[in-house]
Amino acid sequence: xxxxxxxxxxxxxxxxxxxxxxxxxxxxxxxxxxxxxxxxxxxxxxxxxxxxxxxxxxxxxxxxxxxxxxxxxxxxxxxxxxxxxxxxxxxxxxxxxxxxxxxxxxxxxxxxxxxxxxxxxxxxxxxxxxxxxxxxxxxxxxxxxxxxxxxxxxxxxxxxxxxxxxxxxxxxxxxxxxxxxxxxxxxxxxxxxxxxxxxxxxxxxxxxxxxxxxxxxxxxxxxxxxxxxxxxxxxxxxxxxxxxxxxxxxxxxxxxxxxxxxxxxxxxxxxxxxxxxxxxxxxxxxxxxxxxxxxxxxxxxxxxxxxxxxxxxxxxxxxxxxxxxxxxxxxxxxxx
Numbered sequence: 001x002x003x004x005x006x007x008x009x010x011x012x013x014x015x016x017x018x019x020x021x022x023x024x025x026x027x028x029x030x031x032x033x034x035x036x037x038x039x040x041x042x043x044x045x046x047x048x049x050x051x052x053x054x055x056x057x058x059x060x061x062x063x064x065x066x067x068x069x070x071x072x073x074x075x076x077x078x079x080x081x082x083x084x085x086x087x088x089x090x091x092x093x094x095x096x097x098x099x100x101x102x103x104x105x106x107x108x109x110x111x112x113x114x115x116x117x118x119x120x121x122x123x124x125x126x127x128x129x130x131x132x133x134x135x136x137x138x139x140x141x142x143x144x145x146x147x148x149x150x151x152x153x154x155x156x157x158x159x160x161x162x163x164x165x166x167x168x169x170x171x172x173x174x175x176x177x178x179x180x181x182x183x184x185x186x187x188x189x190x191x192x193x194x195x196x197x198x199x200x201x202x203x204x205x206x207x208x209x210x211x212x213x214x215x216x217x218x219x220x221x222x223x224x225x226x227x228x229x230x231x232x233x234x235x236x237x238x239x240x241x242x243x244x245x246x247x248x249x250x251x252x253x254x255x256x257x258x259x260x261x262x263x264x265x266x267x268x269x270x271x272x273x274x275x276x277x278x279x280x281x282x283x284x285x286x287x288x289x290x291x292x293x294x295x296x297x298x299x300x301x302x303x304x305x306x307x308x309x310x311x312x313x314x315x316x317x318x319x320x321x322x323x324x325x326x327x328x329x330x331x332x333x334x335x336x
C-alpha cells in the first residue's frame with residue numbers, strides 16, 4: 001500500500017543531498033553512542049530535505065497510521081561491506097556509520113533514541129541479520145521460523161514509542177510483516193476485557209543474559225528474570241476507547257485462566273492475523289513503526305551466511321526520555 005501519507009519517495013536530488021549529509025557527519029563524530037552526536041541530532045536533522053521532515057512530522061502528529069516508509073536513500077554497497085556474521089566484536093565506528101546516522105536523524109524528528117542494557121550488549125543501534133545457530137529463535141537474528149507478530153518490547157512500561165528499521169540489504173525480498181488492525185471490529189465485550197489488566201506479557205529472549213555480555217549489568221538481567229516469573233498483569237488495549245493503542249506479544253503471553261479474557265485475547269490475535277501485510281524493504285528504505293498502533297514480525301527464510309543475507313539496522317525512539325530517568329545513569333544517558 002503506497003499513499004502520500006504512507007510513503008515518501010526521495011527525489012534523486014534529495015537522495016544525493018541526504019547521502020552527502022550523512023557522510024559528512026560521519027567524519028565529525030566517533031560512533032552512534034557519541035554523546036555530542038546525540039545532543040546534536042535535532043540540529044543536524046534540520047539539514048534533511050524539508051519534504052522528508054514534514055512527512056515524518058505529519059505521521060507523528062496525526063497518530064493515525066501504524067507505519068510509514070521513507071524510500072530512495074542511496075549508499076555505497078561496497079563501503080558497508082558484506083553482511084556480518086555477528087553483531088558482537090565489530091569496529092567502532094562501523095563502515096556503515098553513515099547509515100546509522102541516517103537512522104538516528106530520522107529518529108530525532110520523532111523523539112530521542114534509547115537502548116537497553118540487556119539487549120545486544122547495550123548497543124544503541126542494533127544490527128538485524130541471521131546468525132548461525134539461532135535459526136529458530138524468536139529474535140531478529142533468527143531465520144527459519146516466522147518471527148511472530150508483536151509490539152516491540154511489549155512487556156516493558158518504557159517500551160519504544162517508535163521503532164525504526166533501515167534496510168541495508170535484502171536481495172531475496174524477505175518481508176517485514178505488519179498488522180494494523182481496526183480494533184473497532186472487535187466485539188464490545190472483548191474490547192472491554194482487553195482494556196482491563198487481565199494479561200501477562202513476558203520479556204522476549206533477546207533480553208536474557210545468555211544472549212549478552214553480562215559485565216556490569218547483573219541487576220538489570222535479574223530484573224528481566226523477575227519479569228519472566230512475576231504476575232504483573234496489564235491491559236492489551238489502552239488510551240482512547242474510540243481509537244485505542246495496542247500492546248501484545250502472543251508468543252510470550254500466557255492464556256488467561258478466565259475463559260472470557262482468553263476469548264478476548266484470541267479475538268484480537270485473530271484480528272491481527274487477518275490484518276497482515278507484507279512490506280519487503282529495499283536497500284535505502286527506512287520503515288517507521290508507531291509502536292502503539294502496529295504489530296510487526298518477519299517472514300521465515302533460509303540464510304546463506306555468505307555475506308549477502310538480509311541486513312537491517314534498528315533503533316528505538318521515545319517521545320519522553322524523562323520517564324525512564326530513574327533507571328538511566330544520568331539525564332542524558334540513553335541506556336535503560
